[in-house]
Amino acid sequence: MQRNWSLHLMLVPAVLLAIIFQYIPMGGIVIAFQDFKPYLGFTESKWVGWDNFKYLFLYPDVGQVIWNTLVIAFFKIIAGLIAPFLFAVLLNEVRLVAFKRVSQTLVYLPHFLSWVILGGILLDILSPQGGMVNQLIVALGGQPIFFLGDGTWFRITLILSDVWKEFGFGTIVFLASLSGINPALYEAAEVDGANRFKQTLHITFPALMPITIVLMTLSIGNILNAGFDQVFNLYNPLVYDKGDIIDTFVYRLGILNGKMSFATAVGLFKSVVATILIVISYRLAYKLANYRVF
Amino acid sequence: MYYKTKGYRLFSIFNYIFLGVLSLLCILPIIHILAVSFSSMAPASSNLVSFWPIGFTTDAYVKTFGNSNFINSLLVSVKRTVIATIIGMVIMLLTAFPLSKEDISFKGRSIYTWFFVFTILFSGGLIPSYILIQKLGLMDTIWALILPGALSVWNVILMMNFFRGLPKELEEAAYLDGAGHIKTLALVYVPLSMPAIATLSLFTMVGQWNSWFDGMIYMSDVKNYPLASLLQTIIVQQDLSKINVDPSMLENVSQRTVRAAQIFIGALPILLVYPFLQRFFVKGIVIGAVKE
Numbered sequence: 001m002q003r004n005w006s007l008h009l010m011l012v013p014a015v016l017l018a019i020i021f022q023y024i025p026m027g028g029i030v031i032a033f034q035d036f037k038p039y040l041g042f043t044e045s046k047w048v049g050w051d052n053f054k055y056l057f058l059y060p061d062v063g064q065v066i067w068n069t070l071v072i073a074f075f076k077i078i079a080g081l082i083a084p085f086l087f088a089v090l091l092n093e094v095r096l097v098a099f100k101r102v103s104q105t106l107v108y109l110p111h112f113l114s115w116v117i118l119g120g121i122l123l124d125i126l127s128p129q130g131g132m133v134n135q136l137i138v139a140l141g142g143q144p145i146f147f148l149g150d151g152t153w154f155r156i157t158l159i160l161s162d163v164w165k166e167f168g169f170g171t172i173v174f175l176a177s178l179s180g181i182n183p184a185l186y187e188a189a190e191v192d193g194a195n196r197f198k199q200t201l202h203i204t205f206p207a208l209m210p211i212t213i214v215l216m217t218l219s220i221g222n223i224l225n226a227g228f229d230q231v232f233n234l235y236n237p238l239v240y241d242k243g244d245i246i247d248t249f250v251y252r253l254g255i256l257n258g259k260m261s262f263a264t265a266v267g268l269f270k271s272v273v274a275t276i277l278i279v280i281s282y283r284l285a286y287k288l289a290n291y292r293v294f
Numbered sequence: 295m296y297y298k299t300k301g302y303r304l305f306s307i308f309n310y311i312f313l314g315v316l317s318l319l320c321i322l323p324i325i326h327i328l329a330v331s332f333s334s335m336a337p338a339s340s341n342l343v344s345f346w347p348i349g350f351t352t353d354a355y356v357k358t359f360g361n362s363n364f365i366n367s368l369l370v371s372v373k374r375t376v377i378a379t380i381i382g383m384v385i386m387l388l389t390a391f392p393l394s395k396e397d398i399s400f401k402g403r404s405i406y407t408w409f410f411v412f413t414i415l416f417s418g419g420l421i422p423s424y425i426l427i428q429k430l431g432l433m434d435t436i437w438a439l440i441l442p443g444a445l446s447v448w449n450v451i452l453m454m455n456f457f458r459g460l461p462k463e464l465e466e467a468a469y470l471d472g473a474g475h476i477k478t479l480a481l482v483y484v485p486l487s488m489p490a491i492a493t494l495s496l497f498t499m500v501g502q503w504n505s506w507f508d509g510m511i512y513m514s515d516v517k518n519y520p521l522a523s524l525l526q527t528i529i530v531q532q533d534l535s536k537i538n539v540d541p542s543m544l545e546n547v548s549q550r551t552v553r554a555a556q557i558f559i560g561a562l563p564i565l566l567v568y569p570f571l572q573r574f575f576v577k578g579i580v581i582g583a584v585k586e
Contacts, residue, residue, distance in 0.1 A: 006475040007392040007400055014389040014410070017445040021426070022413040028422025038425075087316070090309055099310065105572060106317040109324075112564050112571070114504030116522050120529040120557040121323045124330070124550070130341035132326060168320060196302050229507070233530050247420075254421045255511060267419030275416045 032265040052265035061249070062266070069245040072226040075159045077219040083163050084170030085212060089204060091171065092178050093196075107168025119233030122161060123148070148234055151242030158243070162230060173211055181207045210289045217285040221278035224270050246270050324561065331355070331554035339548045354555035363516060363524065364556070370436065370509075371521040375502040378440040382498050383491060385445055390453035391479045410447045427512055438512040439505065439520065449494050456490040457483060493574040496567060503563055525560045529553050 032052055034045040056062055087107070094100045110118065125132040126147040134144040147157045181203065189199045228247035235243045246266065254263025285291040325345050330338050334349030342348055358364055389410075397403050417423075423442065432438040460483065468478045484491070509523030516524070527533050 004400060004475075007395065008402070010388040010392050010475070010479075011406055013385050014445050014450070015406075017385070017441070018410060018413055020430075021423070021442045021445075022417065025418025025422035025426050026416065028418050028425055031422065031425075087313075090313055093306070093309055094313065096310075099313075103313055103317040106320045108572060109565075109568060110320050112500050112504075112568060113324075113561055114506065114522060116504070116506050116526045116530060117557055117561045120525065120553065120560075121327055123530065124554070124557075125323055125326065132323075132344070135341065164319065195299065196305075232507075233526065250420055255424065260421050260425075264419060264421045267421065271416055271419055278415055 029264060029268055031261050032268045034261055036261040036264075038260070048261075052262050053269070055262060056265055056269060059262075061244070064241065065244050065246055065249045068242060069224055069226045072155060072158055072231075072243075072245060073223050075155075076162050076226065077222065079159055079163045080166055080170060081212065081215060081219070083167040084174055085208065087167055088171040088174035088178060089200065089208075091175070092204070104168070104171075107171070109168070110165040111169035113165075115227075115229040115233040118161070118165060119230075122157075122234065126157065148236065149238045151239050154235070154239040154243045158227070158230060158234065161234075162227065173215070174208055177208055177211045178204065214285050214289045214291045217281045217288060220281035220284070221274065223277060224274050324558075324565075327554045327557050331551055331558050333551060335548040335551065338551045338554075354551040355559075357552055358555050358559065363519075364521075366517055367519050367521040367524040368559075370518060371503060374436055374439050374520055375499050377436070378444065378502045379495050379498045381440060381444050382446060382449070383495050386449045386453055386494065387479065387484060387491070389445070389450045390457055391475070391483060393450065394454045394457035410445075410450065414447050424511060432512070434513055434515055434518050436518070439508050442508070443501075443505075446498070449498070452494065453487070453490060456487055460486055489574060493571075496571045496574065499567065500564060500571070521560055525556055529556060 028042075030042060031045070033047060033049060034042075035048050035051075036042075036045045091100060091103065094103070126134070128134055128144045128146045128149070133147070138144055145153055147153045185203050186199055189203060194202065224246060226245040226247075228245070228251075231243060231245050231248050232251070235248065247270075250263045250267050250270075253259045253266070322345065326343075329345050329347045330343050331354050332347035332350055332352065333343045334351045334353070337343055337348035392400060393403060393407055393410075395403055427433060427438050427442070432441070464482050464486070465478060468482050473481065504522055505520065506522035506526045509518075509520040510526060513519050513523065516527075519527070
């Protein structure tokens with residue numbers, strides 16, 4: 001047996017970082033039960049019990065904010081599953097290797113750009129005053145649309161731009177599963193007289209089912225994550241009613257308006273629900289598709 | 295064969311067109327911004343530029359690089375990306391190696407694992423983390439941007455799975471030759487893991503370069519803003535109060551071309567590392583993500 005003290009030693013930096021930057025902030029959650037005043041600190045601030053949480057369910061905007069989060073996250077998850085699935089299946093039909101490679105290179109790219117960059121680009125091309133997209137709509141005989149200034153259009157823009165950013169990258173796991181299909185299956189189906197559409201229906205789709213089920217179950221854990229980065233970089237006061245999500249709400253209230261205790265209570269509520277959902281979704285993924293992360 | 299049938303050929307043509315259009319949609323907005331950034335004021339502000347500059351000029355770039363805030367932020371971003379990537383990779387390797395051992399040979403492994411995994415499941419949230427950084431006196435220092443994210447448990451899990459795929463015999467040989475754990479990690483595991491390390495360091499670099507939120511909340515002085523935070527402020531929020539705008543700057547260059555140039559410069563490092571990144575990452579992701 002080797003001496004194991006050096007293994008423990010190697011873990012020291014990571015343990016310290018986890019304690020300082022992850023576990024200590026968990027202790028900071030106590031301010032959700034206080035009327036926290038920065039100048040009084042944790043020990044001197046007044047304890048208020050569950051008041052912040054009661055306030056949470058009475059606060060006029062909170063219901064709407066939670067609803068916005070759920071709606072936006074739900075449609076993003078669904079669209080974000082369907083688009084890469086279909087794209088991977090269609091790309092799998094391409095036999096020109098060069099075309100396939102160029103196409104993959106292009107569609108992966110937006111994933112690596114931040115929402116600050118993409119937000120800047122979207123602000124420009126979606127502008128109602130002569131942005132490219134509106135120029136096209138007008139040229140086709142339509143009326144210009146104020147994508148980022150109208151609640152309903154804002155949600156649609158969030159969902160579509162999220163799909164645009166991520167669908168390419170999402171195809172990677174599907175393409176990996178597709179490359180694992182035994183070609184003999186297709187040959188046998190061919191001999192039995194199945195055309196390509198039937199082969200896709202009866203061989204390709206079932207082969208993609210396990211990974212699709214894994215992604216679907218894992219997405220349950222994300223239903224409260226509607227995407228802070230994206231919303232924050234695209235929204236404005238005009239669309240708070242339909243576009244404000246839990247994370248942006250916590251930021252505005254907590255950091256900008258200084259309601260630290262209340263914002264922490266909202267954050268804690270989200271964190272607890274999310275943790276429960278993640279545990280459930282990992283259990284489900286293990287049960288349904290024998291998937292394990294660690 | 296199926297692909298010789300008329301129906302399939304027709305499908306194929308549409309498929310190529312459809313996929314081609316979708317692929318172009320991912321790059322055209324970036325080309326548009328690039329074209330705007332090199333166009334002169336009049337055509338840019340009257341929305342005449344599409345994918346090719348009109349009245350080619352580099353004024354927007356000259357103005358952008360003439361702004362001291364911009365240069366400052368660029369340097370902060372470079373510094374942050376380099377330091378954070380090095381620290382992040384060292385910590386990832388040190389952490390993944392012990393965790394890749396079997397439970398029998400390294401007692402306590404599962405305790406450590408749960409200790410780390412719990413941090414993915416549950417967190418204190420924004421406000422307590424913000425208070426912590428304040429109390430530690432890290433506000434307005436580059437460490438506020440580097441240290442909180444220095445340990446990435448996701449990367450550790452990916453690296454751990456990669457280590458587990460390496461042949462056990464090499465490790466045993468190293469131990470027989472008298473190497474300790476640290477030597478084995480440095481001289482056997484690390485050289486064999488270069489593809490995975492390259493993938494994860496590129497991902498880390500991209501993540502660090504793109505981070506903007508921490509810079510905005512932890513830096514009160516705009517001098518300490520990384521580029522992504524500065525761009526967030528001036529392009530997305532269009533808040534120019536934080537930077538010293540030279541009035542002459544607005545004379546013969548349109549705000550739109552300057553913004554376009556800044557967006558493009560912000561994206562440029564990603565566009566430059568991307569070709570290298572792409573060669574690696576497909577393999578790298580599949581290693582950790584799909585286990586069948």
